[in-house]
Amino acid sequence: MVILDALHWIQANVAPDLAVRWNCKAARCGSCSAEVNGRPSLTCKTRLSDFEPGETITVEPMRAFPLIRDLVTDVSWNYEVNRRIAPFQPPEDVPQEEWRWQQRDIERVQEFRKCIECFLCQDVCHVLRNHTTENEFIGPRFLVRVAGLEMHPIDEADRLEFLKDDGGVGYCNITKCCTEVCPEHIKITDNAIIPLKERVADRYYDPIQMVWRKVTGRGRPGGAPADGSRPADGSRPADGSPPAGQSSTEGRAGPTGSSG
Numbered sequence: 354m355v356i357l358d359a360l361h362w363i364q365a366n367v368a369p370d371l372a373v374r375w376n377c378k379a380a381r382c383g384s385c386s387a388e389v390n391g392r393p394s395l396t397c398k399t400r401l402s403d404f405e406p407g408e409t410i411t412v413e414p415m416r417a418f419p420l421i422r423d424l425v426t427d428v429s430w431n432y433e434v435n436r437r438i439a440p441f442q443p444p445e446d447v448p449q450e451e452w453r454w455q456q457r458d459i460e461r462v463q464e465f466r467k468c469i470e471c472f473l474c475q476d477v478c479h480v481l482r483n484h485t486t487e488n489e490f491i492g493p494r495f496l497v498r499v500a501g502l503e504m505h506p507i508d509e510a511d512r513l514e515f516l517k518d519d520g521g522v523g524y525c526n527i528t529k530c531c532t533e534v535c536p537e538h539i540k541i542t543d544n545a546i547i548p549l550k551e552r553v554a555d556r557y558y559d560p561i562q563m564v565w566r567k568v569t570g571r572g573r574p575g576g577a578p579a580d581g582s583r584p585a586d587g588s589r590p591a592d593g594s595p596p597a598g599q600s601s602t603e604g605r606a607g608p609t610g611s612s613g
């Protein structure tokens with residue numbers, strides 16, 4: 354029996370007007386998010402047997418979002434944030450049937466696509482939870498989305514300025530609370546946020562790269578042009594595939610690497 358079963362029992366027997374949002378009861382839709390004994394959790398995935406017999410279990414709505422009623426909150430702000438992120442941008446001059454990339458490159462972004470948009474990470478993040486900086490920080494869920502796009506082997510959009518300014522990536526102080534509550538076990542801080550922070554730092558705050566860009570007009574030594582377009586030296590083939598013998602993301606930031 355899970356917490357959601359208990360809520361349904363309460364609806365059926367005690368409080369028929371109790372407002373509870375749910376859909377799949379299989380930890381797939383992300384709609385039953387709430388705070389169980391203060392911890393952001395999916396109520397359909399949290400077992401009653403995880404608690405001591407006789408222990409009081411408190412279920413509350415997510416505090417990061419405006420309350421609609423009982424356990425239902427208004428999460429529409431998240432969809433507005435989502436619309437501000439530049440979408441996937443493949444090479445314009447290459448037809449879709451000719452897109453090519455390496456399996457190991459796509460495996461890396463696959464992790465980010467596991468997100469079920471439960472917004473538990475947004476709920477736990479202190480930057481959003483204080484209700485004063487939510488317009489300046491897109492939050493961990495959307496840093497995960499940006500990471501999935503930025504690290505896609507053939508994506509050509511440049512979202513670093515957005516991350517630095519509108520996205521507010523600097524607000525994150527890598528507490529890893531978001532990673533701890535993610536039901537999909539996405540390593541949000543290590544694999545998404547830290548590499549994005551490194552890319553922003555390389556682009557905007559690394560003095561050597563700043564001088565290099567001024568002198569050469571290129572993004573970083575041996576890397577892409579500063580404007581985010583493809584290198585003029587042909588280091589990346591026109592079909593978006595990697596140069597011979599090289600992974601299509603070699604030279605780009607990994608979980609602990611850096612890139613401009």
Ligand code: SF4
Nearest residue numbers: 478525527528529531
């Ligand atoms: S690691 Fe960053 S995004 Fe995640 S909860 Fe902490 S401050 Fe928020």
Ligand code: SF4
Nearest residue numbers: 468469471472474535
């Ligand atoms: S990253 Fe994890 S916690 Fe955040 S919305 Fe996606 S699945 Fe939920």
Ligand code: FES
Nearest residue numbers: 377378383385397
């Ligand atoms: S009801 Fe779908 S994730 Fe819980």
